[in-house]
Ligand SMILES: Nc1ncnc2c1ncn2[C@@H]1O[C@H](COP(=O)(O)OP(=O)(O)OP(=O)(O)O)[C@@H](O)[C@H]1O
């Protein structure tokens with residue numbers, strides 16, 4: 001099809017108005033021609049014969065009368081083997097290659113193949129001529145890193161097809177036709193190793209969506225035990241500037257129990273992104289012993305890139321996640337930060353002169369955020385296997401005020417909330433997830449009754465602490481003071497976790513359950529002390545031993561020795577369990 005042509009009639013920041021002649025549809029890609037460059041843009045509004053396009057590049061130099069070519073295609077990504085390990089911009093240009101092609105300062109209007117054509121893949125066919133297939137059915141496989149990458153019937157081939165022929169086992173590149181299908185009318189459809197899919201449309205080639213129930217272990221105690229995330233679920237991490245959002249996401253991307261991690265760095269500072277890019281290839285994946293990068297994809301739009309590309313990067317990331325889910329894999333998508341994406345929406349909405357909502361965000365922001373998180377899920381595929389996409393997004397509310405619209409819109413749709421607190425990060429209590437404000441609707445790795453009991457101590461301890469600020473330590477009863485010390489103990493030895501300690505940085509569920517049981521016993525114990533000083537010094541000693549215990553290798557001699565020291569200290573001080581604890585523990 002020959003695309004529609006248009007002429008620029010107005011330029012407003014990175015939005016251009018274009019008078020067109022022919023057919024244009026929403027979210028269609030158009031190229032604005034400036035000098036010898038073609039700048040990628042997307043149709044975001046159509047009114048009569050005028051359409052508005054957001055330009056994914058710096059719009060300097062565009063003038064009225066410049067020509068625009070519409071492509072007839074939606075903004076889409078290429079799906080096929082070779083995505084893993086890549087670092088893309090929001091438009092799926094491989095950034096390292098882009099830097100090579102265009103020089104150190106990224107040049108606009110340069111678009112590269114998302115998947116290397118020079119790579120060849122060892123293809124093994126899984127169908128034979130005459131087989132009936134539907135979209136997303138597996139035609140064959142190729143190995144990609146440690147995964148079996150399914151070569152599937154392209155997702156846009158609706159209806160039923162018959163395999164005419166399929167290439168025999170061998171090595172092919174992504175541009176070679178590896179099979180030919182015949183549709184119901186007898187038309188031949190060639191299939192390659194890769195195909196395209198529009199990013200704003202959720203991939204829906206599954207039999208059934210299931211309720212997310214199984215925990216996605218992150219090895220962060222506070223998350224897995226207290227505020228769990230489910231496979232196929234959603235969660236958000238709002239936190240003020242510098243409270244540890246990015247560090248928490250980095251830890252999760254290393255240790256979360258998933259097959260593939262996709263990181264969408266959206267509008268973050270360039271320095272931070274460069275750090276991630278340098279660090280990742282050097283990190284080892286403990287499951288495979290190979291570079292972590294082999295199971296990671298990074299989509300990166302720094303704060304210095306045009307804002308429209310932020311939106312593209314979020315959608316590109318979720319589409320790649322859904323693609324790997326179709327292979328029966330568990331994928332985690334981490335978006336940092338969704339606030340910068342919302343800011344891009346606000347900027348665009350302002351240019352379109354739409355009626356603004358709260359804090360000038362567009363009224364549709366809430367539904368746009370909701371439909372992004374709705375793309376998470378655990379699904380049963382046609383072949384009976386399961387795949388999942390879990391989405392975790394950070395939010396950076398100005399001044400750490402969680403009442404602002406982006407945090408509120410996100411809270412309405414996610415299943416878990418890990419609110420970072422300024423107070424805790426200032427006190428260097430990391431991860432700075434607030435143990436009282438945060439919540440989760442998912443089931444964790446430990447029995448919820450036990451968790452609630454421990455959490456209750458935290459709440460009561462915090463109440464006592466508030467009271468002590470008013471009446472002083474003298475005005476507090478010894479019973480209350482012990483509750484305060486118990487809460488302080490869980491905080492120090494369980495909530496806080498040193499991400500720079502080799503052992504404590506990531507704690508497997510087995511160890512979390514084991515240590516939590518020990519802690520529950522201490523919380524439930526009735527202690528008597530002569531006075532507050534004695535109580536304080538006893539708890540201080542216990543805390544120190546517990547921290548050493550946390551830092552020792554699981555089931556090592558040191559671990560066993562510290563454990564028996566802790567146990568005998570508790571035994572000699574405890575007068576037995578309180579009634580509730582007795583019921584819960586036994
Ligand atoms: N889990 C942690 N353990 C130890 N230190 C941490 C941890 N999390 C954060 N920090 C410290 O806090 C600093 C800021 O963290 P980070 O960059 O993740 O914050 P942020 O919330 O992403 O900030 P911004 O809003 O600027 O993006 C880190 O450089 C590190 O020194």
Ligand SMILES: [Mg+2]
Nearest residue numbers: 245246247268
């Ligand atoms: Mg950050």
